Amino acid sequence: MRCGAIIAAAGSSRRMHGLDKTLAQLAGRPALAWVLDAVAAVPEIAELVVVVSPANHVAASTLCQATPLAARTVVCLGGTHRQDSVRAGVERLSPEVELVLIHDAARPLVTPELLRRGIEAGAAWGAAVAVVPVSDTIKQVDASGQVVSTLDRSSLVAAQTPQVFRRDWLEAAYRHWPPHAPPATDEAMLVERAGFPVQTFPGSPDNLKLTTEADLAVAAALLARRRQGAWA
DSSP, X not given: OOEEEEEEEOOOOGGGTTOOTTTOEETTEEHHHHHHHHHHTOTTEEEEEEEEOTTTHHHHHHHHHTSTTGGGEEEEEOOSSHHHHHHHHHHTSOTTOOEEEEEETTOTTOOHHHHHHHHXXXXXXXXXXXXXXXXXXXXXXXXXXXXXXEOOGGGOEEEEEEEEEEHHHHHHHHHHSOTTSOOOSSHHHHHHHTTOOOEEXXXXXXXXXXXXXXXXXXXXXXXXXXXXXXXX
């Protein structure tokens, strides 16, 4: 199956106090550059679409042109919500693409191995999402903040990206989503609600998402360990 990848880089970075996490410096390079490196090392990815905001369009385009991916990359503007942005990216893939890999630019420590694992799982199952076990005890609370129940941690996982889907399933999921419903928080939610089975595959605890400025320090430390050969 011909695979195309979407990098979601159009977020507002609200909790970064005005710092665009896509372009935030990580070990001397923008976060997006590290994601592009990982994608470039996976020849199974035949096409790439990077979905950006008007604010980071020029900078992201310049990064893409400076990589070996340039000839197979399109940069396009996203929408109001993540769901709209990723859908805009899917629409820019060529008709030949049958398998769509989606990854957040805010997860710069993704590895080629994790991307390949996602492609294999998506091709085998039709829909697959990277997950890691939940280590914290999870409480369900009501509107006042009172605990309603403690969830069984053994059956809970935290979703990451990459997430990989058959293109026809993903496009059907977009059509199925009610037009006035709140936007889905990820593409797996869209596909689940459309009635398609979604399989999980092992993600990585080091595949963290940049959400606050403190995450940059953690990511830099993990990246330093990686570059020293402490982990693959």
